[in-house]
Amino acid sequence: MPETATRPEELVRISYDPPPGDWRGSPVEFRKGTFCHAAGAKSVRYLELPNPRDWQPTDQDWKLPPNWKEIILAGMKERLERFRSFRLFMDICVRCGACADKCHFYLGSADPKNMPVLRAELIRSVYRRYFTTAGKVFRSLAGARDLTEDVLKEWFYYFYQCTECRRCSVFCPFGIDTAEITMMVRELLNLVGVNTNWVLEPAANCYRTGNHLGIQPHGFKDSIDFAVDDLEDLTGVRVEAPINRKGAEILFVVPSADYFATPHYYTLLGYLALFHEIGLDYTFSAYASEGGNFGLFSSHEMMKRLNAKIYAEAKRLGVKWVLGGECGHMWRVIHQYMDTLNGPADFLEEPVSPVTGTRFENARSTKMVHICEFTADLIHAHKLKLDSRRNDHWTVTYHDSCNPARAMGLLEEPRYILRRVANRFHEMPENTIREQTFCCGSGAGLGSDENIEMRLRGGLPRANAVKYVRDKYGVNLLTCICAIDKATLPTALAYWAPGVEVGGVHELVGNALVMKGEKERTTDLRGQPLGQGAEAIHA
Amino acid sequence: MAGISPARKHAMAERWLALAVQTYPVPSRRFLVDQRDPFRNPAGQALRKRIPELVEELFGEMDAGKVGAALEDLMRLRAVQRFSAREAVGFLFGLKTILREESAADWETLARWEERVDELALAAFDLFMRFREQIYQIQADEARRRVAQLERMYSREG
Structure with a gap:
């Protein structure tokens, strides 16, 4: 090649290699779009948490308390003694790497610190330095490092890049629950006032009015009444939706997004x-007006405080048992923590379906049944008249929301329902569903606007599988049973797999449900015209 | 533009892929290239699938549809992956060096190919900007959906 040839590529030559040196030493760069805003002082104060102040992660000075290091280390010590799992998870990892490529944030970003093993190493290295003999003596040779402000900033950055989805834990041969490690680090960060607004503002609102947006009882009633009017317009049937009705058999708790988003x-x-349609004797509660529990994303104490309203309202209203709507982390709290946090709910009865007589033995302890278990049982007992052709305008797939799937094993019931209310249902590839489901990328309090770029990275593996079924089968609806999924997957799909909408399982149940006295249905619950198949039945 | 054997194209695509992968941190590079399951490695597989397609088009028809689809996938990915515009698009220019070193083409042919690389890069830059703008749009759409029913309710009352 001639010597005189121009080399334009030299003008744009970029060094592709990261800066040299130990990975543990490089400080975090807070780039816009990849982190959540700090919690406002107002919310921190309302929740009586430490160190309320106005600050942002991009500030040089995070205005930590002068003795922040002692606070963190004392907090670590206390938690290592209190939670056997935490100490175990700090000690037993052999860095086999089985988890390394299982995190959706790693797959979307290729940032090594998003490998669960390395993310956990961010705190393990500090654990070794202050709580193991080898680390105290041999320091970095033993994989230990000092706790510095840069390390704290790194914790904040990366432990708010974990959605606590627990996919990595499925693959860990030791059963290390990385979500619990994230929970511990977030608890520690909370001790020095390092927390995010997206978590603490909803938590503060919940503490005050019962729900994330801070909607008061009259506002809650307006919302439910509004939905009753809408349903009448769509179906011609006027339904009752009781609120705070004492003596009802069942208390029904939903995520608040169900009535405003x-x-x-x-x-x-x-x-x-x-x-x-089934004549259920139930009531909403204007205070237990939120199933979601952002306490799970900050501390065990906060989780307990926010969860307490469910049993308290069940007791006040005198119901027999509790039914819960389509929500994700709400079910992790209910299924894995509620009983020991705020139970035993010995004033409630073991749930029995009033329609089928089925005894929900699995909920004997918590007294709370998932709506999909309840509806699948109704369908199984032939108690519902369903016209699945009313969903023929949808070609459906199902996203296993992380918490119902991995935290409570709810895998079959939603599918059982979907196959009976819709005619076109296709699964995504096997290694992206059920226990191996990919997170939406926005759970655990990461679903904020300002974090959008990070969320899109995390949403890639899920959306990639959706795109596959969109292209192969013409899927145009992704169903799921989590309010955060419903809020954030439309965004991820608009970016990665345009043309696929997001909906709930009970939205399709509502479309297919033939109600006594209904008018001729010309639209689905969204007000969209029904497809050809559905029109045929009314012809 | 005949005369480039499939084996040569393959070799160029592999080198170009390696160059693209070098824009990611060292510990992740092997995984991005080696893990062939598109569901376990969507980012790496997008690169592996799309880069050979671009090489094919570069020596072929430069079909707008095919080039657009390949570049879209690559830029959609890189627009959210910590890259500046320069970094996101820059690896495309690396193909020029590969063309020179891997082909025995004359100067004029080489110049034509390099023009095509420039075209690819400009198109990629457009796409990068389009996706960055889309991020702001979907952010705004999500904010609206978040309180959509409350807004409907208040507008009906008001």
């Missing part, structure tokens, strides 16, 4: 139609 709202319409 789209597409959640169509699922709420589905519940209302279903309960009317």
